[in-house]
Amino acid sequence: MNKTKKIFFASILLFLSLSVNSNSEIINKIAVNGNDRITLETIVIFGDIELGENYEADDINLIIKKLFETNFFSNISAELNNGILEINVKENPIINSIVFNGEKASKYKDAISEALTLKEKSSFISGYVKSDANLIKQFYKQLGYYFVEIDVEKEVLKNNRVNLIYTIDKKEKAKIAKIYFLGDKKIKTTRLLSIITSQESAFWKFLSRNVYLNQSRIELDKRLLKNYYKNKGYYEINISSSSVEYSEGEGFILTYSIDAGQRYKFKKFTANVADVLDQSAFSSLEKEFNKVIGEYYSIKKLTSVLEEIDELSQQKELQFINHRVSETLVGDGVEVVVEIFEGKKFIIERINVAGNNVTNDDVIRGEMIVDEGDPYSAILINKSVNRLKSRGIFSEVEHTILDGSSPDLKILEIKVVEKATGEIMAGAGVGTDGTTVMASVSENNWLGRGVKLQSTVNLSAEKISGNLAVTVPNYNYSGNSVYGSLDVSSDDRTVSSGYKSNKTGWALGTEFEQYENIYLSPSISITHEKIESQSTASEAIKKMDGTFNNADFGYGITIDKRNQTYLPTAGYQTKILQSIPIIQDSSSLLNGLTHTHYYAFSDDLIGAFKFFGRSIHGMDKDVRLTSRLRIPQTRLRGFNTSRVGPKDGPDWIGGNYVTAMGFEAQLPNLLPESTKTDISAFIDTGNVWAIDYDSTLDDSSKFRSSFGLAADINTVVGPLSFTIAQSITKANTDETETFNFRLGTSF
Numbered sequence: 001m002n003k004t005k006k007i008f009f010a011s012i013l014l015f016l017s018l019s020v021n022s023n024s025e026i027i028n029k030i031a032v033n034g035n036d037r038i039t040l041e042t043i044v045i046f047g048d049i050e051l052g053e054n055y056e057a058d059d060i061n062l063i064i065k066k067l068f069e070t071n072f073f074s075n076i077s078a079e080l081n082n083g084i085l086e087i088n089v090k091e092n093p094i095i096n097s098i099v100f101n102g103e104k105a106s107k108y109k110d111a112i113s114e115a116l117t118l119k120e121k122s123s124f125i126s127g128y129v130k131s132d133a134n135l136i137k138q139f140y141k142q143l144g145y146y147f148v149e150i151d152v153e154k155e156v157l158k159n160n161r162v163n164l165i166y167t168i169d170k171k172e173k174a175k176i177a178k179i180y181f182l183g184d185k186k187i188k189t190t191r192l193l194s195i196i197t198s199q200e201s202a203f204w205k206f207l208s209r210n211v212y213l214n215q216s217r218i219e220l221d222k223r224l225l226k227n228y229y230k231n232k233g234y235y236e237i238n239i240s241s242s243s244v245e246y247s248e249g250e251g252f253i254l255t256y257s258i259d260a261g262q263r264y265k266f267k268k269f270t271a272n273v274a275d276v277l278d279q280s281a282f283s284s285l286e287k288e289f290n291k292v293i294g295e296y297y298s299i300k301k302l303t304s305v306l307e308e309i310d311e312l313s314q315q316k317e318l319q320f321i322n323h324r325v326s327e328t329l330v331g332d333g334v335e336v337v338v339e340i341f342e343g344k345k346f347i348i349e350r351i352n353v354a355g356n357n358v359t360n361d362d363v364i365r366g367e368m369i370v371d372e373g374d375p376y377s378a379i380l381i382n383k384s385v386n387r388l389k390s391r392g393i394f395s396e397v398e399h400t401i402l403d404g405s406s407p408d409l410k411i412l413e414i415k416v417v418e419k420a421t422g423e424i425m426a427g428a429g430v431g432t433d434g435t436t437v438m439a440s441v442s443e444n445n446w447l448g449r450g451v452k453l454q455s456t457v458n459l460s461a462e463k464i465s466g467n468l469a470v471t472v473p474n475y476n477y478s479g480n481s482v483y484g485s486l487d488v489s490s491d492d493r494t495v496s497s498g499y500k501s502n503k504t505g506w507a508l509g510t511e512f513e514q515y516e517n518i519y520l521s522p523s524i525s526i527t528h529e530k531i532e533s534q535s536t537a538s539e540a541i542k543k544m545d546g547t548f549n550n551a552d553f554g555y556g557i558t559i560d561k562r563n564q565t566y567l568p569t570a571g572y573q574t575k576i577l578q579s580i581p582i583i584q585d586s587s588s589l590l591n592g593l594t595h596t597h598y599y600a601f602s603d604d605l606i607g608a609f610k611f612f613g614r615s616i617h618g619m620d621k622d623v624r625l626t627s628r629l630r631i632p633q634t635r636l637r638g639f640n641t642s643r644v645g646p647k648d649g650p651d652w653i654g655g656n657y658v659t660a661m662g663f664e665a666q667l668p669n670l671l672p673e674s675t676k677t678d679i680s681a682f683i684d685t686g687n688v689w690a691i692d693y694d695s696t697l698d699d700s701s702k703f704r705s706s707f708g709l710a711a712d713i714n715t716v717v718g719p720l721s722f723t724i725a726q727s728i729t730k731a732n733t734d735e736t737e738t739f740n741f742r743l744g745t746s747f
Contacts, residue, residue: 024054025055027051038072046067067087091123097163098163098165101168116136117131133166150168152167176199176201176254177251180253187229190714195567196221198211222256231299234261235329235334236259236264237258266301271338297334309323323339351370355416355417356418367384376401393445395418437460453469454467470483480510483507484508486505489501507526520555527549528549531626541625551583554579554580558573571597587618590616595609607663609662612635614658623656635660637710639727639734664680666678685706720741721742
C-alpha cells in the first residue's frame with residue numbers, strides 16, 4: 001500500500017514538472033524588429049531581459065508592460081519560440097518642436113512648456129494631447145481667460161518626427177462684475193471688499209489687473225479673509241467655498257461663502273518648559289501671558305507671545321530651542337499651551353535658494369536670520385521665511401530641510417515664486433475744493449536688488465508737484481531701511497494771493513525698529529525755494545520775496561501699538577517729530593505730535609480719537625509765508641482750512657501753532673449693503689494761531705469746532721466721498737464749508 005502511494009505522488013510531481021516546463025522556455029537569443037532610434041541594448045535594459053533565464057508567458061507580458069512604460073513605442077508584441085525572443089515594436093514619433101500660436105509672452109510659453117506632459121525631443125503619445133490641451137485651458141483660466149479655445153495640430157515630418165502646434169484663442173479676459181459675501185459673515189461688505197485683492201470691474205479701472213478673474217488671486221483672498229477674521233477672534237472661521245458664475249448680460253459673479261461662527265477670547269495661557277532647560281529663563285512669560293488673557297483671540301497677539309519666547313532664548317544664549325503650540329476650545333475661550341523644548345542639535349551646512357529668476361540671491365539671503373554654519377533653529381528659520389514674505393516681492397515662499405553630508409548637518413532649501421512688482425497708478429478727482437490729477441509709477445524690486453522706486457506727479461489748479469523716491473529696505477544687511485527722495489513743486493497763486501513759489505528739495509533718511517514697536521526715522525533734507533511776489537500782493541507777502549536755501553536735520557519717533565496696520569480696530573499709534581535747521585537761511589524749528597487711538601465698541605462700530613499738533617518758530621528771521629502752518633482739511637471738516645486762522649489784510653497767512661483734535665466713529669449699516677456705503681459720524685476741533693512778524697495783527701486764537709457725517713460710496717462713475725458738517729464755534733474771519741465732496745479713484 002505504501003509503495004502504491006509513493007508511485008502515485010511521484011507521478012503527480014512528474015506531471016506538474018512537465019506541465020511547467022511545457023509553458024516556459026529559456027531565452028538564448030533576442031531579436032527586435034521595427035526599432036529605428038531605440039537600440040537592441042536599450043530595449044533589453046528597459047525590458048529587464050536576461051539571456052539564459054527561464055521565461056513563462058506572464059514574464060513575456062511583463063516585458064511588454066515595461067517597454068510600454070518607457071513611452072518609446074505605440075505598439076509592442078513579443079513571442080518566445082525555440083529559445084528566440086522575437087520583439088516587434090512600432091516607435092512613437094519624436095516631437096521636433098512645440099509651437100504656441102496666439103501667445104507672444106515668453107514667460108507664459110515657458111510656464112506652459114514646463115507644465116505639459118509632452119515636451120520637445122520626447123516621444124509623441126496621442127493619448128496625452130487632450131489632457132495637455134485641457135491643462136493649457138486651466139492655465140489661461142487662472143489668468144482670467146475663461147473663454148479660451150485651444151486647437152491642436154500634429155505636423156508630420158520626415159524620419160518619424162512631428163511638430164506639435166497649439167493654436168490659442170484667448171478671447172477677452174473675464175472681468176468680475178459683482179462680488180458677494182454670503183452666510184454668517186458678521187462683518188459688513190464694504191470692509192470685506194477692502195480686505196481682498198479682487199475688485200469689481202468699472203470703466204475707470206482700465207489699468208487694474210485685479211478686476212480680472214484669477215484663481216490664484218481668489219485663493220489669496222480666502223487666506224486674507226481667514227486671517228482677518230481670526231485676528232478679530234473668530235477662531236472657527238470657515239471660508240467654505242468660493243464660486244464663479246457667469247450671468248448672461250451681467251458678467252462673472254464671484255461669491256465667497258463665509259461662516260464666521262462665535263467670537264472667542266484667550267482664556268488661558270500656559271508654558272510647559274522642558275526639565276532639561278533653565279526654568280527661570282522663561283519666568284517673565286507670565287507677564288506676557290497676562291497681557292493677552294481676556295483679549296479676543298488674534299494670530300498677531302499669539303505671534304507676539306511666541307516672538308517673546310524667541311527673544312528670551314536669544315538673550316539667554318539658549319541654542320536649539322524650539323516651541324510647539326496647541327490650542328483648545330474650552331467653553332467660550334481658547335486655551336493655549338506652549339511647549340518649550342530643546343530640539344535636536346544640528347548645524348546648517350548649506351542654504352540653497354531656488355525660484356529667483358529676477359531677484360538677486362543676496363536679497364533673499366540678506367533677510368535670513370540664520371546663516372550657513374549656524375545652529376539649526378526652527379524658530380529662526382520660520383522668522384526668516386516670514387521676513388521674506390513681508391518684502392512683498394514674492395507670491396510664495398517655502399522652505400525644506402534636507403539631510404546634509406553627515407548626520408549632524410542639515411541643508412536649508414528656500415524656494416520662492418516671484419510676482420509682478422511694478423505698478424502703474426493714476427487718479428483723478430473733482431470736488432468742492434477743486435480738481436486734481438495724480439499719476440504714479442512704482443517698482444518694488446528694481447533690477448532684482450529689492451530696491452523700491454516710486455515717481456509721482458500731482459496736478460491741481462494752482463499747484464504742480466513731482467516726487468522721485470528710492471528706498472533700500474535692508475541696507476547693507478543691517479535690517480534698516482534707507483531712503484532718498486527728490487521733490488519739485490511749483491505753486492502759482494498770483495490770482496488768489498499775488499505770489500508764486502518754486503521749490504526743490506532733497507532728502508536722505510533711514511528708519512529702523514529701535515525697540516519693540518518703537519521706530520526711529522532720522523533724516524537730512526536740503527531745500528531751495530524762490531518766492532516771487534506780484535504788485536497786487538499784500539505787504540506781508542512782499543516781505544517774503546527772495547531766494548532761500550536750507551538744510552535741516554529731522555527725526556521721528558513712532559510708537560505703534562495698533563492691533564493691525566491695515567484697518568486697525570484697537571490700540572494706538574503715536575508719532576513725535578522735529579526738524580532742526582543746520583544751515584540757517586530763514587530757517588525754522590518745527591515740532592510735531594500725532595496720536596490716534598482706536599476703539600472697537602462692536603464688530604461694526606469702530607471709533608477713533610485723533611490728535612494733531614504742530615509748532616514752528618523762525619531761528620534768525622520770521623517764518624516764511626510758505627512754511628507757516630495750516631490745519632489739514634481732514635482734521636477740521638466743516639471749514640475751508642486754507643481760509644481759517646490769522647489774516648494780514650485780505651490774506652489768510654497761517655499761524656505758528658496748530659492743534660486739532662477729533663473723534664470719529666464708523667457706524668453700523670445704516671443703508672442696505674447693496675449700496676456699498678460706509679457712513680461715519682465725527683466731531684472735529686482745532687485752532688491755528690500766532691503771528692511772529694507783526695504783533696499788532698490779530699493772531700486769531702479761537703477754538704473752532706464742528707460735527708457732521710462722512711460717507712464713502714462706490715458709484716458707477718467712481719468712488720464718491722462726501723462730508724456734511726456744521727460748524728459749532730468759529731472766528732469771525734473763518735470761512736466754513738458745509739458740504740464737501742470728492743469724486744475720483746486710484747488704481
